[in-house]
Amino acid sequence: MSTRERKQRIELLQGTLDLLILRTLRLGPAHGHAIAKAIEFGSADVLQVEQGSLYPALHRLIKRRWISVEEGTSENNRRAKFYRLTARGRRQLVIETGKWDKLATAIGRILQPSEQEAES
Amino acid sequence: MNRRKRMIDGLDQEIHDHIEREVEENLDRGMSPEEARRAALRKFGNVARVKEDTREVWTAVWLEQLVRDLRFGLRTLRKSPGFAVVAIFTLALGIGANTAIFSVVDAVLLRPLPFPQSDRLATIWGTHSKLHETQRPLSYPDVVDLQKMNTVFENVAAYDEGSATLTGPGEALHLNGARVTANMFSLLGVSPILGRGFVPGDDRAGNYAVVLSYGLWESQFHGDPSVIGHSVEIEGRGYTIVGVMPRDFTFPLDSDPPKLWITFSALATPINGQKPESEKRGSHFLAGIARLKPGVTMAQANQDTEMVGRWLTKEHPDTNKYLGLRAMPALHALVGDVQRPLYILLGAVGLVLLIGCANVANLLLARTTGRRREAAIRSALGATRGRIVKQLLVESGLLSLGGGACGLLIAMWGTELFARIGADQIPRLAGAQLDARALLFTFVAAVGTALLFGIAPALHLSRADQTEMLKESGRGTGQSARQNRLRSLLVVSEIALATILVTGAGLLVKSLLNIENVNPGFNPHGVITYTVDLPDSRYPKPEQAARFFRELFERVRAIPGVESTSGTVPLPLSGDVIRTSYEIEGRPLGNHDSPHVHLRAVGLDYFRTMEIPLLQGRVFNAGDTTGKTDLVIVNKKLVEEMFPGEDPIGKRIKPGISTNGKAPWREIVGVVGDVKHQGLDRGDTPECYVPEDQIGFSSMSGVVRSNLEAGSLVPAIRAAAKAIDKDVPIYAVKTMDDYVAQSVTLPRLDSTLLAIFAGLALALALIGVYGVMSYGVAQRTNEIGIRMALGAQRADLLQLVLRQGLGIAVLGVVIGTAGAFGVSQLLAKLLFGVPPGDPLTFAGVSAALVACAMAACYVPARRAMRLDPMTALRHE
Incomplete structure (x- = not known):
């Protein structure tokens, strides 16, 4: 763990954490720590998620009924809370992904107009 | 709140586990224990804040x-x-x-x-197709037949109310009571808390059972459970106490609840060899109540009841020619009026x-x-x-x-x-x-x-x-026109609503004044009344009752301060009626039906005591007793209807009333003025008066004209009654003025309240007008200043403001009058002597409202007029 690595990490945009959680849970139920690890791993450690911020986000999603929570046993036989994507959450994931794509495309166009012109 | 608690429960543990997992991972990566924990905590962030943020998710924002x-x-x-x-x-x-x-x-x-299940209860009423009456009492045989013939009721019961004298150990008590058919309590679905209710045999002749109300049981029998089986004397006859009803039970549901219930067994007993009352189909005195069978609707029940009524008409044309039956929801029957x-x-x-x-x-x-x-x-x-x-x-x-x-x-x-x-x-x-x-x-x-x-x-x-x-x-400059419009609109609707209320109140008040100005036909002021019922068992013969009352009235007359006294039954405005058919001598009925007349028995001096004017002939005198010529005095209305242009004195009529089963011809000896017996707002009906001495009713109301207060007079009357018979109580002591006031209680309550509400409405609406106008003036101060500077006269300014107010007021009043016209149709049934669209009331109310509104405008208008032009101009 070095300073070099930390410099390359970027903070998450507001609201994107929800999207990442939903995407992670599409693969199956998971407990909080596993979700945090999956996000870090998935983004090749680029996204700096303060792990604690996961919990308010998880509860927000429960409240919106996009995910549900149940008691379960983890890989090493410890009791833990497992979060699971609901049908509603699955639908929402599609919507959010679409939104994100649009946003990314739009921002990309603004930031690199010359490249696009050059390409075309 | 619960969900929040459930979700947050275990959060601490979860966070703790999370960090532990991270620590373990770090240890696996080869960090030292302290470093592993520090890194894990750093990565997690502020634990307290995370908890707080998570909790906040569940807080009701x-x-x-x-x-x-x-x-x-x-x-x-x-x-x-x-x-x-x-x-x-x-x-x-x-x-x-x-x-x-x-x-x-x-x-x-x-x-x-x-x-x-009170919604399954129906009230049964008799109808009379010729007289257009729809709430007539029933006869006992008709009730029995309805019970037998109908297909819609589980049970049919009947009752009547009255008062009874209860003689026991102490002083004789006069109580409200009800007579009911034996099935009444089971039909209503209420059982006694003590003893039993009535059973079928109880209404047969010779069986005398009484059920006590809780109140009477407590006050007179000290709540003693052993009273069941004891005997009390009611109307001079021995009754066995069989039960006590629950504390909150009352039936019939009148303002003056009965204290005891008996059956009609006394009526099943023949008196003086006549047919018992309970077998007389022409004797209508019962109210009917029935419980619907499951699944039967009120409409079906009414249809079936009407059918039984038609069958009775066919079977008994002599008594039931115009009579029918109908059923309606019991609640509506009670409160419909x-x-x-x-x-x-x-x-x-x-x-x-x-x-x-x-x-x-x-x-x-x-x-x-x-x-x-x-x-x-x-x-x-x-x-x-x-x-x-x-x-x-x-x-x-x-x-x-x-x-x-x-x-x-x-x-x-x-x-x-x-x-x-x-x-x-x-x-x-x-x-x-x-x-x-x-x-x-x-x-x-x-x-x-x-x-x-x-x-x-x-x-x-x-x-x-x-x-x-x-x-x-x-x-406050630059006020939007929209807001002003909104405010004016609100005030217009206020005035419109106030117009409706004031008009309605005006109609009702006018109607009440009309009622109160009706001449009752007698002078109620200074007359005190009381009632005495004689038990049939001790006064079986009419002559005995007549003698009792003659003596009572003589004793009362002797009380110092009594101007004159007499008695009558029924008392004017008491709600009681004796109605009977009658014939006129020498006028065969042919195809016509015998006319009906309201009948009253009166004592000597009755017309003088009540100050009912004698128009022709003479009043009764002490010589007119039983055995002599049977006499009658009729009212003006009867003469107008039956003897127009003729001299009625000496003619003979036969009202269907007798002491021995055979109604005698009675000679008309006098004509008196019409009396509003049924209510001040009712029309006059043919009436006839017969001497109590020739009838001998066992119940009479005494009337006493005196300058004494009831408080000092009543003990003397009580003493007079006691001197003749110690077991006869006098009750229902009231002034005649009370009866008159009581007869207009409802219209007065209604119009008084409506007048109060209308006054409130008017005041509020005027405050509204005042508010809008003064606000308008304040807003236009600047404009007014300019107008003044340009030479506008003060009168012009006054006019300017008033005109605006007038517009609002007139618009409101016009809309309101239209509304009031619609609403007044709803009032039509409550009005006496005023048409619902009474032009005088409508015009008066409209004018008054516009005038009031203008008055409310005047204050702000004058303020506009008095503005100092210089100040007004500078006003921003």
């Missing part, structure tokens, strides 16, 4: 906002106490009056009868509340001027429109809940007052009180009211253009 809005609202209202007090007072009047009337309507009209007046009052208070709402809305609108900048700033700082509307509505809610709370005091007082005035005349009114239902009503009314008066100003304020408002100097 709206609740916090509400609390904030409430605090802010309270602060705002405290800053303008004048506004708050006026608004709360207005709303308190409106909501309080509504709650009071609601609790009355609820107690009288809405609540079910106090019997199990007061339904309309009560609903009219409820509608009227509703209108008052609406006017109050309009007024408060107007006040709020006026305040918005000052608050537009506040709203603009809030909106600029990111408050959504919904948020601003919500905040303003919370403020309205505070006002109206405050109004509701104060209104409860008014309601409490109003309900009590209403119950006190009307309890004699309106069934079930005594039960009116502020209970949970009334409180709920108040709350709903308050919330609804807040929405009603708050929504328009709130929307108005939140809609305003931010930038415009921020630019504005906040001095």
